[in-house]
Amino acid sequence: xxxxxxxxxxxxxxxxxxxxxxxxxxxxxxxxxxxxxxxxxxxxxxxxxxxxxxxxxxxxxxxxxxxxxxxxxxxxxxxx
Amino acid sequence: xxxxxxxxxxxxxxxxxxxxxxxxxxxxxxxxxxxxxxxxxxxxxxxxxxxxxxxxxxxxxxxxxxxxxxxxxxxxxxxxxxxxxxxxxxxxxxxxxxxxxxxxxxxxxxxxxxxxxxxxxxxxxxxxxxxxxxxxxxxxxxxxxxxxxxxxxxxxxxxxxxxxxxxxxxxxxxxxxxxxxxxxxxxxxxxxxxxxxxxxxxxxxxxxxxxxxxxxxxxxxxxxxxxxxxxxxxxxxxxxxxxxxxxxxxxxxxxxxxxxxxxxxxxxxxxxxxxxxxxxxxxxxxxxxxxxxxxxxxxxxxxxxxxxxxxxxxxxxxxxxxxxxxxxxxxxxxxxxxxxxxxxxxxxxxxxxxxxxxxxxxxxxxxxxxxxxxxxxxxxxxxxxxxxxxxxxxxxxxxxxxxxxxxxxxxxxxxxxxxxxxxxxxxxxxxxxxxxxxxxxxxxxxxxxxxxxxxxxxxxxxxxxxxxxxxxxxxxxxxxxxxxxxxxxxxxxxxxxxxxxxxxxxxxxxxxxxxxxxxxxxxxxxxxxxxxxxxxxxxxxxxxxxxxxxxxxxxxxxxxxxxxxxx
Numbered sequence: 001x002x003x004x005x006x007x008x009x010x011x012x013x014x015x016x017x018x019x020x021x022x023x024x025x026x027x028x029x030x031x032x033x034x035x036x037x038x039x040x041x042x043x044x045x046x047x048x049x050x051x052x053x054x055x056x057x058x059x060x061x062x063x064x065x066x067x068x069x070x071x072x073x074x075x076x077x078x079x080x
Numbered sequence: 081x082x083x084x085x086x087x088x089x090x091x092x093x094x095x096x097x098x099x100x101x102x103x104x105x106x107x108x109x110x111x112x113x114x115x116x117x118x119x120x121x122x123x124x125x126x127x128x129x130x131x132x133x134x135x136x137x138x139x140x141x142x143x144x145x146x147x148x149x150x151x152x153x154x155x156x157x158x159x160x161x162x163x164x165x166x167x168x169x170x171x172x173x174x175x176x177x178x179x180x181x182x183x184x185x186x187x188x189x190x191x192x193x194x195x196x197x198x199x200x201x202x203x204x205x206x207x208x209x210x211x212x213x214x215x216x217x218x219x220x221x222x223x224x225x226x227x228x229x230x231x232x233x234x235x236x237x238x239x240x241x242x243x244x245x246x247x248x249x250x251x252x253x254x255x256x257x258x259x260x261x262x263x264x265x266x267x268x269x270x271x272x273x274x275x276x277x278x279x280x281x282x283x284x285x286x287x288x289x290x291x292x293x294x295x296x297x298x299x300x301x302x303x304x305x306x307x308x309x310x311x312x313x314x315x316x317x318x319x320x321x322x323x324x325x326x327x328x329x330x331x332x333x334x335x336x337x338x339x340x341x342x343x344x345x346x347x348x349x350x351x352x353x354x355x356x357x358x359x360x361x362x363x364x365x366x367x368x369x370x371x372x373x374x375x376x377x378x379x380x381x382x383x384x385x386x387x388x389x390x391x392x393x394x395x396x397x398x399x400x401x402x403x404x405x406x407x408x409x410x411x412x413x414x415x416x417x418x419x420x421x422x423x424x425x426x427x428x429x430x431x432x433x434x435x436x437x438x439x440x441x442x443x444x445x446x447x448x449x450x451x452x453x454x455x456x457x458x459x460x461x462x463x464x465x466x467x468x469x470x471x472x473x474x475x476x477x478x479x480x481x482x483x484x485x486x487x488x489x490x491x492x493x494x495x496x497x498x499x500x501x502x503x504x505x506x507x508x509x510x511x512x513x514x515x516x517x518x519x520x521x522x523x524x525x526x527x528x529x530x531x532x533x534x535x536x537x538x539x540x541x542x543x544x545x546x547x548x549x550x551x552x553x554x555x556x557x558x559x560x561x562x563x564x565x566x567x568x569x570x571x572x573x574x575x576x577x578x579x580x581x582x583x584x585x586x587x588x589x590x591x592x593x594x595x596x597x598x599x600x601x602x603x604x605x606x607x608x609x610x611x612x613x614x615x616x617x618x619x620x621x622x623x624x625x626x627x628x629x630x631x632x633x634x635x636x637x638x639x640x641x642x643x644x645x646x647x
Contacts, residue, residue, distance in 0.1 A: 002107070003101070005258050011097075027422075032422055035420055041422060047269075
């Protein structure tokens with residue numbers, strides 16, 4: 001359908017992850033009293049970054065072997 | 081609660097993506113099929129997550145957390161008894177008729193299978209219902225953002241309506257589906273830290289159990305009332321929901337859930353957009369796996385909120401009270417976000433909350449514009465226009481539908497009683513629907529006259545049952561008993577379940593009776609629409625993990641295990 005949804009998902013989560021983790025590194029520890037002393041921005045940012053990266057890798061792999069392309073359709077039985 | 085720069089940046093980045101997706105898809109919207117059905121080209125996993133997300137409006141998230149606080153783990157019945165089995169049934173048995181008949185909407189299937197009047201009844205009530213629910217969703221969002229952040233109610237409504245309008249106008253159903261997938265991940269990532277922080281504060285699962293045992297006994301129930309889903313379902317007075325297992329399984333599990341998941345075009349449309357029959361059948365199964373874990377994401381925080389309110393955790397979280405002194409359960413998730421999330425994560429959580437409101441809205445609007453264009457405009461107003469004309473009508477219907485939703489949102493601020501009444505009327509219309517589809521798909525003798533009379537009779541039975549019964553401690557009026565009070569139910573939920581059971585049974589019996597005395601359609605006209613006259617879809621060429629029946633068995637086994645674990 002023209003646009004592989006894994007690109008925007010991957011990009012959004014990498015951006016969110018970088019922003020949150022970066023903010024988590026830079027921010028004062030006093031901020032995390034409300035989250036029971038856990039620097040959730042940093043840790044959750046890292047998790048989101050990793051998830052985004054996985055999506056981007058899948059998108060890149062998807063772009064190399066275009067699914068639904070009638071030439072590769074026979075070899076690529078794994079249509080998502 | 082105050083937002084800082086990082087929260088605003090996260091929110092803005094998200095909205096740039098939402099609109100960007102619509103913009104990227106713009107050049108692919110050439111025909112009405114592209115706009116309304118995504119050109120039937122969506123891969124199964126995307127359709128599956130959209131199937132899940134379209135229903136994941138904020139009412140679902142907030143309402144389920146509220147029920148989690150109010151009734152405990154028994155709320156999981158809405159998933160593990162209700163939604164999941166219905167989704168499996170849709171994928172294995174019903175999808176072949178929706179997808180195979182090439183119907184473009186659920187009402188259109190009714191037209192192909194039965195007749196024009198059955199379609200008309202369903203299309204008009206559905207169109208009205210979607211606009212209305214989208215308006216209610218907007219209203220709830222405006223109210224919440226106003227309460228939580230002090231944002232202007234008007235600004236919140238117009239801004240969210242504007243964003244949804246733009247991305248649907250640009251990219252049609254594909255845009256809605258893509259954004260629903262994005263929203264799905266955002267909602268999961270936005271709320272998941274709540275489970276961790278909430279459980280940590282409540283002293284883990286065992287701490288939660290201990291606190292909730294206190295809540296249970298204080299309310300006059302056995303200690304496990306909040307943490308056991310089935311143990312106390314033997315009698316309605318033993319559990320906080322006030323229902324017994326039969327009403328629960330038949331009313332919620334069979335009638336209401338199958339009625340919603342198998343016949344509501346809002347969700348079925350996502351599967352119809354899939355790129356093949358096999359993908360369409362797999363769509364609800366793929367949705368079922370995350371769906372069965374959702375109780376942990378939305379119900380558990382509600383339970384934690386209740387436990388902490390009763391037995392303050394280290395951080396002193398408590399649910400706010402309403403003006404009348406009762407606890408404001410609806411605030412469970414919003415207040416927990418505000419309490420535990422530091423700035424940064426807070427922006428993510430609020431974005432997730434807004435995303436869920438908007439996905440609810442967009443789902444309704446895309447279902448509305450399709451039903452309006454194909455089932456009302458093309459059927460009754462202008463029959464043989466060009467495809468470009470219908471595409472234009474669909475875009476106009478999007479604008480019109482959103483304008484009506486905004487109007488409904490404003491109406492809700494002034495006439496709360498009318499809104500409650502409308503919601504009730506829609507419930508009456510929906511209650512019998514599944515009987516009509518079941519007979520339509522699996523009994524070739526069912527006729528159009530039978531289906532139509534059955535639907536009307538079922539709706540009237542629901543209305544009459546509601547008017548003749550009253551839940552415990554309720555006042556006669558919108559809650560029931562407005563004809564006479566013949567029977568009292570232990571709770572509103574029990575009354576709802578039994579209203580549905582009555583409506584379904586009356587519709588089922590009347591449809592059969594009228595069908596038997598009216599002329600059936602010849603078999604040749606029903607090929608592809610009825611089970612006994614349709615070739616079974618072949619899936620031997622698929623690997624086992626793509627076969628609907630195999631997936632269905634796996635899903636049911638998992639959900640059975642979850643029921644046993646939390647018995």
